[in-house]
Structures are given as structure tokens and as C-alpha cells.
Amino acid sequence: TICLNVPDIPPAETLLLTEMKTDKLRKLFIKLEFVRLMSRFGLDVPDNAITPAAIAEISDGTMEKMEKSEDSHGQLTFGDMDPPPEDLPTLQTGRAENMLPLTQEPCFLIVNNGVVCVRYQGKSVSLPDTGTTFLKHAKNLVVFNAKEYFHYAKSVLGEFPPEEQVIFDAFLAAYIINPADNANDINRISIRFLSRMLTPAQSENPCVALEVLESLYPILKKDIEKLDAKKLYDDIDLPLAYTLAKMEDVGFKVSKEGLEAYGVVLKENMSSLEEEIYALAGYVFNINSPKQLGVLLFEKMGLPFAKKNSRGFSTDAETLEKLRPYTPIVDLVLRYRQAAKLYGTYIEGLLKEISPKDGRIHSTFNQMLTQTGRLSSNEPNLQNIPVRTNLGRELRRFFVAENEEYTLVDADYSQxxxxxxxxxxxxxxxxxxxxxxxxxxxxxxxxxxxxxxxxxxxxxxxxxxxxxxxxxxxxxxxxxxxxxxxxxxxxxxxxxxxxxxxxxxxxxxxxxxxxxxxxxxxxxxxxxxxxxxxxxxxxxxxxxxxxxxxxxxxxxxxxx
Incomplete structure (x- = not known):
């Protein structure tokens, strides 16, 4: 079958195969970390030494070329081959009191498999006993992800450390510099700002991670200032990381009993709608099957707006809305789908996410995902609870205050x-x-x-x-x-x-x-x-x- 409704097909001449643009391809492969494909396409790039010329301008066309240096900070070097793990630098175990920042110099910190690793004044150490003593008194911390650090510190200390403990978040800074880069892991951020690709062994080595973090710090700070985004970073985004950590930790109280009872109501509603649909159709079929529904609507009932795809007739919401005036069965199907989605996505989905420890849902809030700076949430998505239908609005009743002494307040900006x-x-x-x-x-x-x-x-x-x-x-x-x-x-x-x-x-x-x-x-x-x-x-x-x-x-x- 020839599809006659494909939108916006470009002119055929624009689809002709042309000569390979090697420079652009190299930059793209570096950005996407397609190292093996480079050699397959004959692009002469060493396995692990990504040069500044190759990395420059891969993202936004504005990144300045960096001067090549084997070891620009006197610390960080990368070979062309994966060194065996035993050849990687290792951390010494240090005493927490000896690593506490005594000056205003930054202190670089990562958490590696539950072990606090710190670099201060050129020395890298791991701290015993989950770093409790250090975390209580630390200051001037530079981390990769402030929100994750605050969660870890809370798990160790039993309470959140002071917000001002963290002075810099590398991933957050990279996000502000260009949100499209997705420089949100150690290798990507190293490629983007240090022009170096890490081997898997280097990526997992805490000593290397600390030295990468130390090398990134002045570069990211300078870029933030150059973009005139320091106020955005200092006054909005970095403080927000602390707020989000607390929001995730507190969670949202949910009435499990209310959700379960509403689930029963939705199932009964779906059963009732099924019977009405089968009565109008004259036979039993799988309502959840677009193929079987399409056969009923377009072959057996002969309704208009038939639109075929590779799997049969299209029965998406847009098509069904057009068909609503022609037969009552379409309205019933739409109502059935709505109830089924509420049950599957929200009743089952929310019940699965309720913590057995406190009866709350602890969603994850992402501040480094969208390109506009908007928050998103997942596991579950609390920003997408339905409000446009009576059935959907009913769900909101099951998000409750802790007890009768508390009241939920809903506030929003007006337009x-x-x-x-x-x-x-x-x-x-x-x-x-x-x-x-x-x-x-x-x-x-x-x-x-x-x-x-x-x-x-x-x-x-x-x-x-x-x-x-x-x-x-x-x-x-x-x-x-x-x-x-x-x-x-x-x-x-x-x-x-x-x-x-x-x-x-x-x-x-x-x-x-x-x-x-x-x-x-x-x-x-x-x-x-x-x-x-x-x-x-x-x-x-x-x-x-x-x-x-x-x-x-x-x-x-x-x-x-």
C-alpha cells in the first residue's frame, strides 16, 4: 500500500548521497563517543587522545580551541591505550581531620561505591567510616552532582548538611553552559571541556575522577562568567539542587487504601464499558488491539477517515475523535481507554512507587534535562497527574497531608x-x-x-x-x-x-x-x-x- 499522507517530504535532490564531510563526521563521532566507528570510516583519531582541534565547536559552534597540553594542571595525563587497573593511581587512606579545608581553597569530593574520596591542596585520599566526621564539618566542596551529594550526606549524617557546604556543581555548570550537550557523566564532561576521552578503567577510578573534577573547576567557572550566567548559577540553579534534594527526601504522602479502592471502581467501570461495546459491536473482540478495533470500525461498520499503517488501520485518539459523531461505540472506546490508562499508569504505577518505609512517593526531580530550564520528574512523573477529566481529577484526592494538623496548599502563578x-x-x-x-x-x-x-x-x-x-x-x-x-x-x-x-x-x-x-x-x-x-x-x-x-x-x- 502506498502511503499518501506522509508530511513534509524534502525534495529528492536534497537526499542524494554526497561526498563524506570528514571533519563534521569526526566531531559528531567524538561527541557521541563512537570511537570504533572512527577507524572504520578511516578517520585517523587515536583511541583515547581526543585532540582539541577535533573536539572544538562540536556542540554549539562557539567553543574556543584549547591549547594542547600533555598535563595542563600538572596532574592529569591520559595514555592512548587502556592501562591495566593496577597501573592506575590509587588513593591513600587519610584521616578526616587532616583533610578538612582550613582555607578558602576548594575541596574536591566524590563518593565512590559508598566511600568518600577527597582531593585537597594536591593530595587525594579516601576517608574511612563513610566519611562521617568529614561530612559534618566540610566546606568549600566542589562536586560533580550536588543533589546526589546532599542525598548521600543525609544518609550518613541522618540530616542534611548546610546548603552552603557545596560551592560548585560541575554537571550543573556544564548544563548551564549548554543544556544540549548532555555532559552529565564524567567521560562526556571530560570530552566536552578537557578534550580528553577516558577509558572505562579511568572513568571508574576515583583518583582520576577527582583530578578531572579539579581540572574542570576553573574552566567551568570561567565559562559561566563569560556567559554572564553567574547570577543564574549562584542564585537560582545551585540553591535549587538543595531544595530538590529535600523535596525528594520528604516525598509526598499518598493514601494507599484510597488508590486501591479507586482501582476497584475503575476496573468495574472498564467491565461495564466492555459489555456496552460488545453489545453494540455484536461480538467480543480485544478492545486494546488497534488492529481488531480498526477491523470493526472501518471494515465491518464502514466508517470514514480510514488511515492505514503497517499494522492495520489507525485508531489513534485523533482518528477516534473524528469518528465520535458517527457511532456511540467510539465514545465508549475512548472512555474505556481513559479508564484503562488511569488504572495502568496511575493506580498500578503509583501503588508500585509507594515506599514501604513511610507510605510516601519519592519522585526524582530533574533540573538538568530540559533545554529551557523547566523541571521534570520521573519515577513517577508527578507533573502529569490528569486534571482535565472527572476520572483524572479524582486521583488528586489520594495525595494527602501527613495528618489532620497539616493542610496541603496549592499555589500557582496567574498566567x-x-x-x-x-x-x-x-x-x-x-x-x-x-x-x-x-x-x-x-x-x-x-x-x-x-x-x-x-x-x-x-x-x-x-x-x-x-x-x-x-x-x-x-x-x-x-x-x-x-x-x-x-x-x-x-x-x-x-x-x-x-x-x-x-x-x-x-x-x-x-x-x-x-x-x-x-x-x-x-x-x-x-x-x-x-x-x-x-x-x-x-x-x-x-x-x-x-x-x-x-x-x-x-x-x-x-x-x-
């Missing part, structure tokens, strides 16, 4: 991204609406539909809300038309009227895209930088994607 847009665009009409505590969506609706605020209908306000938030994300008339269920011409007219109402917003968005294309990056109000290579792409669709990123990142990143 924070639109307020930031008003600020950065300095648009008089948008600022006036916020300063006068007007409902911004009603105000926008009255302007783009040319009616007074009291004449704005709920549907008008809904359209205006989609336009307001869509503008922040660089929405196109095509996407807006799909979102609000109107024609592309109407959607384009809404966007045009929006910019006529808020002219400085259009000027701001145009300027930020131009600056992004010129500099290769955009920044937030707090100077968080995001590189956007898509802005220089030759492919029109890729470049348009980069433009949307450029419009959105300063606003979303500042809100984050």
Missing part, C-alpha cells in the same frame, strides 16, 4: 507566561490589561472579535485563550485551526487581529528570531542560554521549527 510576554514585549495594551486586573482572554477576545467585553461569549474567550497561549509557542495558522476547529483562513485572521491589538508583541517575536539567527542562541531574562542550530538550517520546515523555539524559549525559560 505567568503571558505576563512575561507583556514585560519583554513592553506592549502597552497587554500591560494595561494586566495592570487593571482584566481577564486577559476576555480582553483579547473583545479586541479580535470587535465586541465589548460583556458581549464576549464562552466560545470567543476559548478561541482567544488558544491564540494568547499559541502566540507564546509561535503557533502557526495551520496548528491553531486544528486546535480550535476552524478553517486555516479564520485562524490566520485571528492571529492577524491579535498582532493588530498587541503590535509590540509581533515586533518582539520578530526581533528575538532575528537575534537568535544572528547569535545562534536565545536567552531568558535570567540569562539562561539555549543554542538553536535549527535557525541556520537550509530546510524550511526545520528552520521554522527553530523560529518557534526562539520565540518560546525566552518566555517559557523565564517562567520556569
Amino acid at each position: 505567568i507566561e503571558l505576563r512575561i510576554l507583556a514585560h519583554v514585549a513592553n506592549d502597552d495594551a497587554l500591560l494595561h490589561a494586566f495592570h487593571n486586573h482584566q481577564d486577559i482572554h476576555t480582553t483579547t477576545a473583545s479586541q479580535i472579535f470587535h465586541v465589548s467585553p460583556d458581549q464576549v461569549t464562552p466560545e470567543m474567550r476559548k478561541y482567544a485563550k488558544s491564540v494568547n497561549f499559541g502566540i507564546v509557542y509561535g503557533i502557526s495558522s495551520f496548528t491553531l485551526a486544528i486546535d480550535i476547529g476552524t478553517s486555516r483562513a479564520e485562524a490566520a485572521a485571528y492571529i492577524e487581529r491579535y498582532f493588530a491589538t498587541y503590535p509590540n508583541v509581533q515586533i518582539y517575536l520578530k526581533n528575538v528570531v532575528e537575534q537568535g539567527a544572528k547569535n545562534g542562541y536565545v536567552t531568558t531574562i535570567f540569562n539562561r542560554r539555549r543554542y538553536i542550530p535549527e535557525l541556520s538550517a537550509t530546510n524550511k520546515n526545520t528552520r521554522a521549527f527553530g523560529e518557534r523555539i526562539a520565540m518560546n524559549t525566552p518566555i517559557q525559560g523565564t517562567a520556569a
Whole structure:
């Protein structure tokens, strides 16, 4: 079967095989650590000595070339072959009191298999007894990951050490310098900033890790200052690591009994929906099978919008929504899927994550994952608890306070991204609406539909809300038309009227895209930088994607 609905196929001439660009390929292989492929492609790069010329500019096109040095800090050398483990430097066991920083000099620390290893004033040692004495009194610590260090210290001391104990987090600094680098393990960060690739044995050796950390410290500090991101690092991101460690440690109390009872309700709901679906279909089939559902809807019932893929008919949510008016069975299937997802993802998923020690869920919060600086969470994802349906909202009741003496408080910024847009665009009409505590969506609706605020209908306000938030994300008339269920011409007219109402917003968005294309990056109000290579792409669709990123990142990143 020929697929007739593949979007955005590039011109055939752009897909022709051309001569291999060896320099670009070498840089890419180094970045991805594809060492063996280098020799297979005839790229003459030593197994373990990655040169500055090869590593320079692999990520954002701005990295300065570094002067080659066999041992730039008088400490760290790397051979071309994997040395046997016994040839690696080893740590001496030291007394904690002898390693406590007595001056303002940085003290480099890692935890290796539960052993605290420290480098101070050129000497590396491992500390006995999990380093308890040292951790109580340490200061000026430079670590690879501050949040992980705070968790370890809490496990040893029984309480969190002072926040100011850690003065520098290498992975966090690398993330601020360029979040797209993913320089979040010792080998990647060594490649990126020291132009050296570690062997597996070197990567696992605590003495090497400490010397890498010591070598990275001045380089990362200088890069942070050069980007004018010191305030972002010192006042926002580094303190946040401590806060997140405490949040993860405390966790969230969950009513296990409530979740289990709600699981029974969902299962009964699913059974009831199954019976209704089978009655309408006239036979029993596997509702969870897209293939069997597709046969029912498109072959047996002859419904429109049939779209085939390699596994049969497509029965995704978008297709089913189109079919909803044609038969009641589709609505039942959508409700069944919703209940099944709630049960599988949230009931079973959350129950599995409840700690038997304290009855709480301890999610992991990631501050070094997104390119805008937004937090994410996993195991489980507490930022994705459903709210748009009655069944989904019910889940939130099972996140509870510790006891009756406590109350959960839910706080949020009011339309924070639109307020930031008003600020950065300095648009008089948008600022006036916020300063006068007007409902911004009603105000926008009255302007783009040319009616007074009291004449704005709920549907008008809904359209205006989609336009307001869509503008922040660089929405196109095509996407807006799909979102609000109107024609592309109407959607384009809404966007045009929006910019006529808020002219400085259009000027701001145009300027930020131009600056992004010129500099290769955009920044937030707090100077968080995001590189956007898509802005220089030759492919029109890729470049348009980069433009949307450029419009959105300063606003979303500042809100984050």
C-alpha cells in the first residue's frame, strides 16, 4: 500500500548521497563517543587522545580551541591505550581531620561505591567510616552532582548538611553552559571541556575522577562568567539542587487504601464499558488491539477517515475523535481507554512507587534535562497527574497531608507566561490589561472579535485563550485551526487581529528570531542560554521549527 499522507517530504535532490564531510563526521563521532566507528570510516583519531582541534565547536559552534597540553594542571595525563587497573593511581587512606579545608581553597569530593574520596591542596585520599566526621564539618566542596551529594550526606549524617557546604556543581555548570550537550557523566564532561576521552578503567577510578573534577573547576567557572550566567548559577540553579534534594527526601504522602479502592471502581467501570461495546459491536473482540478495533470500525461498520499503517488501520485518539459523531461505540472506546490508562499508569504505577518505609512517593526531580530550564520528574512523573477529566481529577484526592494538623496548599502563578510576554514585549495594551486586573482572554477576545467585553461569549474567550497561549509557542495558522476547529483562513485572521491589538508583541517575536539567527542562541531574562542550530538550517520546515523555539524559549525559560 502506498502511503499518501506522509508530511513534509524534502525534495529528492536534497537526499542524494554526497561526498563524506570528514571533519563534521569526526566531531559528531567524538561527541557521541563512537570511537570504533572512527577507524572504520578511516578517520585517523587515536583511541583515547581526543585532540582539541577535533573536539572544538562540536556542540554549539562557539567553543574556543584549547591549547594542547600533555598535563595542563600538572596532574592529569591520559595514555592512548587502556592501562591495566593496577597501573592506575590509587588513593591513600587519610584521616578526616587532616583533610578538612582550613582555607578558602576548594575541596574536591566524590563518593565512590559508598566511600568518600577527597582531593585537597594536591593530595587525594579516601576517608574511612563513610566519611562521617568529614561530612559534618566540610566546606568549600566542589562536586560533580550536588543533589546526589546532599542525598548521600543525609544518609550518613541522618540530616542534611548546610546548603552552603557545596560551592560548585560541575554537571550543573556544564548544563548551564549548554543544556544540549548532555555532559552529565564524567567521560562526556571530560570530552566536552578537557578534550580528553577516558577509558572505562579511568572513568571508574576515583583518583582520576577527582583530578578531572579539579581540572574542570576553573574552566567551568570561567565559562559561566563569560556567559554572564553567574547570577543564574549562584542564585537560582545551585540553591535549587538543595531544595530538590529535600523535596525528594520528604516525598509526598499518598493514601494507599484510597488508590486501591479507586482501582476497584475503575476496573468495574472498564467491565461495564466492555459489555456496552460488545453489545453494540455484536461480538467480543480485544478492545486494546488497534488492529481488531480498526477491523470493526472501518471494515465491518464502514466508517470514514480510514488511515492505514503497517499494522492495520489507525485508531489513534485523533482518528477516534473524528469518528465520535458517527457511532456511540467510539465514545465508549475512548472512555474505556481513559479508564484503562488511569488504572495502568496511575493506580498500578503509583501503588508500585509507594515506599514501604513511610507510605510516601519519592519522585526524582530533574533540573538538568530540559533545554529551557523547566523541571521534570520521573519515577513517577508527578507533573502529569490528569486534571482535565472527572476520572483524572479524582486521583488528586489520594495525595494527602501527613495528618489532620497539616493542610496541603496549592499555589500557582496567574498566567505567568503571558505576563512575561507583556514585560519583554513592553506592549502597552497587554500591560494595561494586566495592570487593571482584566481577564486577559476576555480582553483579547473583545479586541479580535470587535465586541465589548460583556458581549464576549464562552466560545470567543476559548478561541482567544488558544491564540494568547499559541502566540507564546509561535503557533502557526495551520496548528491553531486544528486546535480550535476552524478553517486555516479564520485562524490566520485571528492571529492577524491579535498582532493588530498587541503590535509590540509581533515586533518582539520578530526581533528575538532575528537575534537568535544572528547569535545562534536565545536567552531568558535570567540569562539562561539555549543554542538553536535549527535557525541556520537550509530546510524550511526545520528552520521554522527553530523560529518557534526562539520565540518560546525566552518566555517559557523565564517562567520556569
